[in-house]
Amino acid sequence: MKFFRLVTAALVSAAAFTAHAQDNYPNKPVRIVIPYAAGGGVDAAARLVAQSLGTAMGQSFIVEAKPGGNTVIGAEMVARAAPDGYTLLLTGGSTMTLLPLTQAKLPFDPLNDFAPVGLVSRLPFFLTVSATQPYKTAKELFSDPKVKDGSLAYASNGVGSMAHVGTEMLVQSAGAKMIHVPYNGFVPGIADLVTGRVIMVMADLAPLNAQIKDGKLRPLAVASEKRSPFMPDVPTLAEAGYPGTEYEVWLALYAPAKTPRAVLDKLSAELNKVLSNPAARDAFAKLGHDSEYASPDVIRKRIQTEQKAFAPAVRAAGLAAPTN
Template sequence: MAKLAALACAAAVAATTALPAFGAEDYPSRAVQLVIPYDVGGGVDAVARILAAHMNTAFGQPFVVDARPGGATHIGTNHVARAKPDGYTLLLTGVSTMSLQPLIFAGITYDAIESFEPIGMVSRIPMFVSVADTAPYRDLPGLIDGAKGKPGGLSYASNGNGSLSHLSTEVLAARAGIDLTHVPYKGFAPAIPDLVSGRVDMLVSDLAAVSAPLQGGSVRLLAVTSVERSPFQPDVPTVAESGYPEYQAENWLALYAPAGTPAPVVERLGDELRQFLKSDPAREAFARLGHVPDPTDGAAVTRRVVQEQKTYAPALEAAGLGAR
C-alpha cells in the first residue's frame, strides 16, 4: 500500500510539472474583451483601439473594445470587477474612476484597490492652466497675485462638479491661499467661449480642450499641472516651477484585470504593454491624441491612486462633494 501511494504521488507530481503554468503559454486562447466605461469616439476609445490593435498582433487573438458608458463610469467598471478573473475581461480607465468617484459616491460597489489587479499605466494627459489672451495675467504668479487682491473675485470654469478640472483647481487654490469662484459647465466645449470672452477668468483642462483657441491666439497657457513640462508645450512652465513645488495633477489611463487574475497572465500582459509603450509607434500614436505613454507597472498605478485619494479628499469635502 505504501508503495502504491508513493507511485501515485510521483505520478501526480509528474503530471503537474508536465502542465504549463496557466497563462504562461496558453494565454490567450480566445478573444479578450477590453472594456472602456466611456462612449465610443472619445479619447479613451481611441487609446483602447491603439492598444487592441497591438495586442491583436502580439498575441494572435482578437482584443475587442467594448464600450460600456454610463453611471459616471460605474457600469463598465462594475462589469469588469465582477467578471471571471481569467484574463479575458480587461478594463481601461483612469483617474476619475479610481481616484475621484470612490470619494464622491458612497454606493459604489467596486473598490479601486481591492477589486482589480492593475496591469500597468498606459498614458498620462497633461492639464494646463489657461486664461484669455486679453487677460492681464502673463504667468501663474501674476494670476495668483490678482486673486489675492480680490478674494472670490476671480472665477474658474470646469467641465463639471467633482471633475478633475474642478478638484485640481481647488487644490491649487488651497496651496496658493486664494479664494476662487467655481463655474461648472457640462463639458469643456461650452466653457471655452466664456473663457475666451473673459466671462470666466481661468480654466484647468487638457490641451485638446483649448487647442482651437490656442492656435487662434485667443487663449494663453500659464502653467502645466504635471511634474514635468509637457512635450507638446515645452515652453510652458510647470505649476511646481511657478512656486508650488508640491503640486501635481494630471489625467491618466491604466489597464486593469479583475482581482484574482493569475499572476502569469498579468505579467504577460504587463510585459507586452510596457514593451509597446516604449516603442516609437506608440509614442507617435499617443502624441496625436495629446497623451504621453507611461510604461510603469501595476504597483505604480496603486501608489498613484492612493496618493490622489489623499490629495483630493479634502478638496471634495470643502466643495461639499464628499461620499454620499
C-alpha cells in the same frame, strides 16, 4: 488510497490544464472595457492599445464602451468579470482615486477588486486663460483681487471631475476664492473662456490646442510634475510658485482581481513593449497623450498617494462622501 490517488490525479490534471491555458493566453478575443462614451479621447487611446496588443499577441482585442454612473458601471462590470484575462478595464485615474472619496457606497474597491496591468498614458493639464486677459503668469492671475474675493469663475468639465478637484486644490493653495462653473465637457467651457464668461480653465491639450495656436488662449502653467514635452516653455505649477498642487489625468489598464499571475505578467510585459515602440508613442502624442508604461506596483502607490492628496480639496469643495 485509491480515492486519494484519484483526487490527486484530478488536481494535477486541473493544474496542468490551467497552466496550459495561461501559456496559450490569449486564445480567444479579449475585451477592453472603457467606462466612457465611444468616440472620446479615452476611446481613441483604448483603440490604440487594442490594436497594438492585438498585433503583438496575435489575437483580437476589442474595445467596448460602457459609460454611465461617473465610470462606475463599466468599472463594476470588469470587477465582477471572470478573472481570466479576457475582460480588461482601461480607465482614468479618477475612477480609482476620486470615486472612493466622493461616493459612500462604491460597488468595488479600487485596490482590492482590480489587478493593475500597467500605466498606458498621461494627459498633462494646463492652467489656461484667454489671451485678452492681462495675466502672463499664474502669480499674476492669483494676485488679482477679484480672484481673491470670489468674483470670478473658472470652468471644468463636470462636478467631481479631475479638473474640478485639481483646480480646487490649486485655488486653495493660492489662497483664492473662485466660482466653479461645471460644463458638459471642456468644449463649451473653453468657448466661454474665450469670450470672457469664465476667467480660467485647467484642461488637457486636445480641446485647448487649436485655440492656443490661434492666439486666443494663453497657457500659464502645466499641472504635472515635469514640464510637458508638448509645451516645454510652459512652467510647472511648482515652478510657478504652487508646489504640492500637481496632478494629471492618467490612463491605466486593469484586470479583475485574482487574475492568474502568469496572465498579468504576460499582459504587462507586452504592454511595456508596445508603449516602448516609437510609432505607438507618436500615435499617442497626436491624441495629446504622453505614453509611458509604469508597473502595477507604481499604479497602486499612485492611487494611494493621490487619494491622500485630493482628500482636502474634495472636502473643501463639498464633494466628500458622507461618513455615516
